[in-house]
Amino acid sequence: MYRTHTNGQLTANDINLEVTLSGWVQKIRNKGFIIWVDLRDRYGITQLIFNEESTPKEMMDRAAKLGREFVIQVTGTVIERESKNPNMPTGEIEILVSKLDILNEALTPPFTIEDATDGGEDLRMKYRYLDIRRNPVRENLIFRHKVTMAVRNYLSDKNFVEVETPYLIKSTPEGARDFVVPSRMNEGQFYALPQSPQTFKQLLMVGGMDKYFQIVKCFRDEDLRADRQPEFTQIDCEMAFVEQEDILNTFEGLTRHLLKEIHGVAPGNFPRMTYEEAMKRYGNDKPDIRFGMEFGELNAIAQHKDFNVFNSAELVVGIAVPEGNKYTRKEIDQLIDWIKRPQIGALGMVYVRCNEDGSFKSSVDKFYDQEDLARWAEATGASKGDLICVLSGDQNKVRGQLSALRMELAQRLGLRKSNEFAPLWVIDFPLLEWDEDTQRYHAMHHPFTSPKPGQMQLLESDPGAVKANAYDLVLNGNEIGGGSIRIHDKKTQAKMFDYLGFTPDEAKEQFGFLMDAFQFGAPPHGGIAFGLDRLVAILGGQETIRDFIAFPKNNAGRDVMIDAPAPLDQAQLNELGLRLDLK
Amino acid sequence: MYRTHTNGQLTANDINLEVTLSGWVQKIRNKGFIIWVDLRDRYGITQLIFNEESTPKEMMDRAAKLGREFVIQVTGTVIERESKNPNMPTGEIEILVSKLDILNEALTPPFTIEDATDGGEDLRMKYRYLDIRRNPVRENLIFRHKVTMAVRNYLSDKNFVEVETPYLIKSTPEGARDFVVPSRMNEGQFYALPQSPQTFKQLLMVGGMDKYFQIVKCFRDEDLRADRQPEFTQIDCEMAFVEQEDILNTFEGLTRHLLKEIHGVAPGNFPRMTYEEAMKRYGNDKPDIRFGMEFGELNAIAQHKDFNVFNSAELVVGIAVPEGNKYTRKEIDQLIDWIKRPQIGALGMVYVRCNEDGSFKSSVDKFYDQEDLARWAEATGASKGDLICVLSGDQNKVRGQLSALRMELAQRLGLRKSNEFAPLWVIDFPLLEWDEDTQRYHAMHHPFTSPKPGQMQLLESDPGAVKANAYDLVLNGNEIGGGSIRIHDKKTQAKMFDYLGFTPDEAKEQFGFLMDAFQFGAPPHGGIAFGLDRLVAILGGQETIRDFIAFPKNNAGRDVMIDAPAPLDQAQLNELGLRLDLK
Incomplete structure (x- = not known):
């Protein structure tokens, strides 16, 4: 039997028990006369201790040579730890080892097996079995x-x-x-x-x-x-x-x-919301309703002035960004650049600052007076301190663009809370x-x-x-x-x-x-x-x-760990009555 | 809502309840003034009743035209049945129908939707969705x-x-x-x-x-x-x-x-049994141990007489068939034909009748005396009234042949009981x-x-x-x-x-x-x-x-219901860089 307990199991209640544990070497601290080893498995970490006083020299030497990710089996006695770790279930005890077996050695892993690893995406995909050893993935x-x-x-x-x-x-x-x-x-x-x-x-x-x-x-x-x-x-x-x-x-x-x-x-x-309503209110058939920033349609109040961009548009629509008036001119310009990227494709953006004093300052002040802008604020639900962002153009396109902006800004504002669920x-x-x-x-x-x-x-x-x-x-x-x-x-x-x-x-x-x-x-x-x-x-x-996903494929549809897909033997193709006819 | 209850749910406790049911027409009995319909779903059958007294003529006419496997929805009142059926959970009640809707008509199914159907294997595979309607398959x-x-x-x-x-x-x-x-x-x-x-x-x-x-x-x-x-x-x-x-x-x-x-x-x-032991005792690495009929190896007691078939064989091995002495000569000959079929491949079979008086009668009496045969009986565990079947030849082949015979005879003798489990x-x-x-x-x-x-x-x-x-x-x-x-x-x-x-x-x-x-x-x-x-x-x-298996394939690997596999468009082949190269 390789173990009597797992590495997440032993507590102060088990003191003096003789146990056998197996697992991976997570960490070694070697002070010469004492060696501590953190032994890891799926269930947790248990600290092992080897010390000159009670450990035979031969075993001290072998313990000293253990490397990260070695697979070992130990037998020993559960004892109380000197410096307890209240953050771990096993933090009050350690195992005074009387028997050490190395079940398998390990090369140095290509990235650290830690919650926050130093391994890049590609490396972690290639060695997915090592990535799975990391707590977050497992x-x-x-x-x-x-x-x-x-x-x-x-x-x-x-x-x-x-x-x-x-x-x-x-x-x-x-x-x-x-x-x-x-x-x-x-x-x-x-x-x-x-x-x-x-x-x-x-x-x-x-x-x-x-x-x-x-x-x-x-x-x-x-x-x-x-x-x-x-x-x-x-x-x-x-x-x-x-x-x-x-x-x-x-x-x-x-x-x-x-x-x-x-x-x-x-x-x-x-x-429940109809598709039509979702498109009108959020520009999207899968709206995130954890936050507001609903669309305000402005055709009726923004068209038929002298601003031809709006007049010729199928849809003029805006959202109020909470506390967006804080944005500098440079930050707003960056926002405009963001929605003009090819992935989003907007041609431009009109904005209105809602000042704390109740006045408005817009990028189209030439065409719209304070009263106009107040009606925009009403239509988008903007309050003092907000920023109104307005897009215009083809209805389907402009809804998609404004929806992308809405999601991006909500993300930046921390409104998409991962512990909140809005079905x-x-x-x-x-x-x-x-x-x-x-x-x-x-x-x-x-x-x-x-x-x-x-x-x-x-x-x-x-x-x-x-x-x-x-x-x-x-x-x-x-x-x-x-x-x-x-x-x-x-x-x-x-x-x-x-x-x-x-x-x-x-x-x-x-x-x-x-x-x-x-x-x-x-x-x-x-x-x-x-x-x-x-x-x-x-x-x-x-x-x-x-x-x-345990073993995902990359964006080219390849499993880089097993290197699939792969060419086939000619004999296999013959059996299937197939010939390659590559372009 | 298509139903308030399923067809396996209503009992005498529900009398006077107004209910809505949906399902398939299992059976119709039309006495002219009364029509009974068995309505079926996954959960059971509920009897519907239409009668001249309370059912409008128009509905009587529609009920009369219902066919097997029509999908209908009815609303009505739960009433006590005149002739109760104690074998059905719903056997004490029926539904006096006040509303009848035909949800979908049905062609006459190609086989009967009954526990014992008249449909052959091929037909049931082609119309697997109808086969699944039958209770045993579902x-x-x-x-x-x-x-x-x-x-x-x-x-x-x-x-x-x-x-x-x-x-x-x-x-x-x-x-x-x-x-x-x-x-x-x-x-x-x-x-x-x-x-x-x-x-x-x-x-x-x-x-x-x-x-x-x-x-x-x-x-x-x-x-x-x-x-x-x-x-x-x-x-x-x-x-x-x-x-x-x-x-x-x-x-x-x-x-x-x-x-x-x-x-x-x-x-x-x-x-637990080693592979070697399983092969020796049952001629098989997956022995059925619900019954005995274990192998008795006879080399030591059957060789070195004048019977050359045995003398030249690697293995001589027999089993005792319980009460096999009852078999007629013709039945034994049929058994010999059975094991000589190419699928089994035995060259012949020696047999010994164990008579009730303790004597033996074998097909090789020329070579073996009563004492010899008594030792065979001991080795195979044969009792009075049994039949000993003995095969000889190459050890691997003969074990396989005798194992097949053992399983076949156990099946015929009813020793492979489906409600008995011997892991x-x-x-x-x-x-x-x-x-x-x-x-x-x-x-x-x-x-x-x-x-x-x-x-x-x-x-x-x-x-x-x-x-x-x-x-x-x-x-x-x-x-x-x-x-x-x-x-x-x-x-x-x-x-x-x-x-x-x-x-x-x-x-x-x-x-x-x-x-x-x-x-x-x-x-x-x-x-x-x-x-x-x-x-x-x-x-x-x-x-x-x-x-x-819900949708099995036939022995040619075909799904005959959807007719797969099937040829592919040339365009699809081109996209894959493939050409057919048939033999």
């Missing part, structure tokens, strides 16, 4: 486990059944690109890895499973942006015989349970969105989403106005879940595919099995999927999903 | 969910952390064939789908995770035998600072917990096995398995004799789990790769990251993996894993 993974256990137990208690759907499925051109898997037994044919178990969970509803969930890996072969992974994990859920209200209530319950279990917080009923349902999404590239409408959620009752007719006359039975759960400015009530009859589904540009043959070839299934008694059904990686990061009060 | 999937929840909660309570390892990894030629995934972003390169998370779980141990588990899909591109799936699920576990004893105790605990939770049985300590550890597996095809030794478990202490030296002198720190958990004649204590130092691992025929470059290219990791302080570690599909089937008292 704690993130344990936190992820706790969240998934809480999810599973909650849903299971509510009669949801976790069903494993297949990973080797069929490629469909809808949505992002599929990863594909050549079949050797069916030469020239390919499986695809699922972008989500969408059709399978719908078939489970047709199959009477009633309540399904699955925590499941999904795959998207997209050009990776920062903090996107080619493989990611979903909490995938579906229910039969439900309306939108049932889904919102059920998963509000789940989210409330997680917030309670993990943070001990119990938010009230989650607010929100965004509902009534449009069914379709216009795609400039293909010059046609695409399904905003996916082609299985049902339109709101009675709106199917609008499809021909005013497609952009059709609202969907679709909803997102937003937490602290992040979409953590999204779903919809599905179409459940063949006719509507066929019409939807037709509208989205599928020929009847394509629709049949790709989704025939689903439309067939709808003919054999499909119940009304709907569901939701949560992005687990992001959910865990946000619940953990952090932003980067990579920090909550 | 209950299997719910059973699987319960088993996985029990596993997760048990392991989590024992400080195991479920960590998700990646699915897009690197192809390695060891073991079975990998499924590969071409990378678009890294053209000409491929990921592989994991055959198991073996190296990642070992890296988690190097990373100090201490106790890891994961219920995870794994992939093997093998020519499929009956009841093998290209994707299958493992309960994958690993622990640091453990010896074999720790692993056996931990997972004996898990198995005991499952048997207790699911079947209320509490077997004693699991017996067993098989230990001390050989490290290596000889491969006739490649004319060299292969790792019996995998190349990361450690030899027993002090046996590494034997590798050169007597490789076949080296025992491994490897163990299997056997339940009712099935291997449900297997694992080993791993190598955890670079030198030994490099030596093992060398011995298994990897060049140093190959070893470095494929497993360099693991050997690098071993240099930075790898703890002693080991683990086990359970085949979940099989485990669930056996715990469910059944044999076929396919019955416990």
Whole structure:
């Protein structure tokens, strides 16, 4: 047996006990006649002591030669420490070692195994197994486990059944690109890895499973942006015989349970906001409502003066930055530079200082008097001491730009508090969105989403106005879940595919099995999927999903630790009936 | 809201309650003036009643036109039934319907949605969503969910952390064939789908995770035998600072917990048997010990007579078939034909009838007298009324043949009771096995398995004799789990790769990251993996894993429901830099 206790376990209650411990050498302090070693494992650190008086010389010598990250096993007696450390559970004791075994030596690690390491991102990815030894990374993974256990137990208690759907499925051109898997037994044919178990969970509803969930890996072969992974994990859920209200209530319950279990917080009923309202008030369909700074639309009060920039704009809109009047002219210029960066793309910014004396000073004083500016302040909710930032232009663009500014300033002002949780349902999404590239409408959620009752007719006359039975759960400015009530009859589904540009043959070839299934008694059904990686990061009060994934890939989709992907043997390619045909 | 209650919920306590129910039409009995409908959902069946007295004519007409598997919603009052059904939880009541809505019509299903269906295997696979509506299939999937929840909660309570390892990894030629995934972003390169998370779980141990588990899909591109799936699920576990004893105790605990939770049985300590002993006593490394019929080796007592078949054989071995003397000559001949089939491959069988009067009658009376046969009976444990079946020949072959016969006869005799559970550890597996095809030794478990202490030296002198720190958990004649204590130092691992025929470059290219990791302080570690599909089937008292998989593939690796795999667009192939090169 390698240990009788872990390194986080022994306290003053165990004094005089003979124990065996194993772990990694965290730190060595060698005073010659005394050597202290901090022994680490997942559970904590226990201090070992070797001293000339009681330790044989031979063992003193071996202890002196221990290096950082050596794996050792010791037997010894729990004794009271001279200088106690009240900040550690094991801080009152140490182990007087009577037996020392080196289980494995260690090269000097390429970065320090400390909470704050000196290792850069690349090095830590290459030696991820060493990075995982660091408390913050390991704690993130344990936190992820706790969240998934809480999810599973909650849903299971509510009669949801976790069903494993297949990973080797069929490629469909809808949505992002599929990863594909050549079949050797069916030469020239390919499986695809699922972008989500969408059709399978719908078939489970047709199959009477009633309540399904699955925590499941999904795959998207997209050009990776920062903090996107080619493989990611979903909490995938579906229910039969439900309306939108049932889904919102059920998963509000789940989210409330997680917030309670993990943070001990119990938010009230989650607010609901239509997509349209979210766009108007926050310029964003996943608004962070932990703070205000809501949009004030100024068209009515700022247009029809002599300021042509505003007059020609589709939308003039501003926000009040709390205590922003403190900013120097230079700081405001930097802000303007910030929103003019290509990533944001604003052409300029008008600002109004709200002075403590109630007067205003704006960058457009030539065109607007104090009375005008007072109305702007009213519309944006600005108080004395604030700064009003105003953007103008194309409505969609300008909302996105002002939303980015709002988030950036809130971050700088410390308004995005990581220990505060503000959930929100965004509902009534449009069914379709216009795609400039293909010059046609695409399904905003996916082609299985049902339109709101009675709106199917609008499809021909005013497609952009059709609202969907679709909803997102937003937490602290992040979409953590999204779903919809599905179409459940063949006719509507066929019409939807037709509208989205599928020929009847394509629709049949790709989704025939689903439309067939709808003919054999499909119940009304709907569901939701949560992005687990992001959910865990946000619940953990952090932003980067990579920090909550054991073995993440880099932005080129590579695992730099194992060096994958990699070339394949010609023999393997031959077996698959494939040849490389590189560009 | 589609329902106030499910169809398994209402009882006599609810009489006079107004309720809304939804579900599928299971059955209709139309007496003209009264129509009864059985309404089904996952939770049960509730009887609906429409009758001329209280139901408007229009609704009677619509009820009369309902078909099997129509999806309907009804509102009505719970009333007492005239003819009660004590076998159903809802058997005392029925619903007098006041409102009927048809939510979805249904074509006549291609097979009956009943516990005993008239649908053949192929049809049920194609319409799997209808098969899942049948109670036995749905209950299997719910059973699987319960088993996985029990596993997760048990392991989590024992400080195991479920960590998700990646699915897009690197192809390695060891073991079975990998499924590969071409990378678009890294053209000409491929990921592989994991055959198991073996190296990642070992890296988690190097990373100090201490106790890891994961219920995870794994992939093997093998020519499929009956009841093998290209994707299958493992309960994958690993622990640091453990010896074999720790692993056996931990997972004996898990198995005991499952048997207790699911079947209320509490077997004693699991017996342990060496591989050698299992082969000698049962001819099999996964013996079913629910019944006896142990092997009796007869070389010493049956050779050196005039029967040359035995004299020239490496092994002469028999089993006693309980009450087998009842078999007619014809039945025994059929048994001989059975073991001569190519799948079994025996050349013949000698048998001895053990008569009730204590005498023996054998097929080799010319060579053996009553005294000889009495010694055979003693060696095989045969009693009066039994039949002794004796095979001879090459030791490995003959053990396999007699083991097959033992299992077949036990099945026919009803000795393999599905409600009886006899777990067993098989230990001390050989490290290596000889491969006739490649004319060299292969790792019996995998190349990361450690030899027993002090046996590494034997590798050169007597490789076949080296025992491994490897163990299997056997339940009712099935291997449900297997694992080993791993190598955890670079030198030994490099030596093992060398011995298994990897060049140093190959070893470095494929497993360099693991050997690098071993240099930075790898703890002693080991683990086990359970085949979940099989485990669930056996715990469910059944044999076929396919019955416990929601969407299984057929023996050609095809999903006949969605029709995958399928050809790929040329455009998709171009993006991947691939061309078909079919044989």
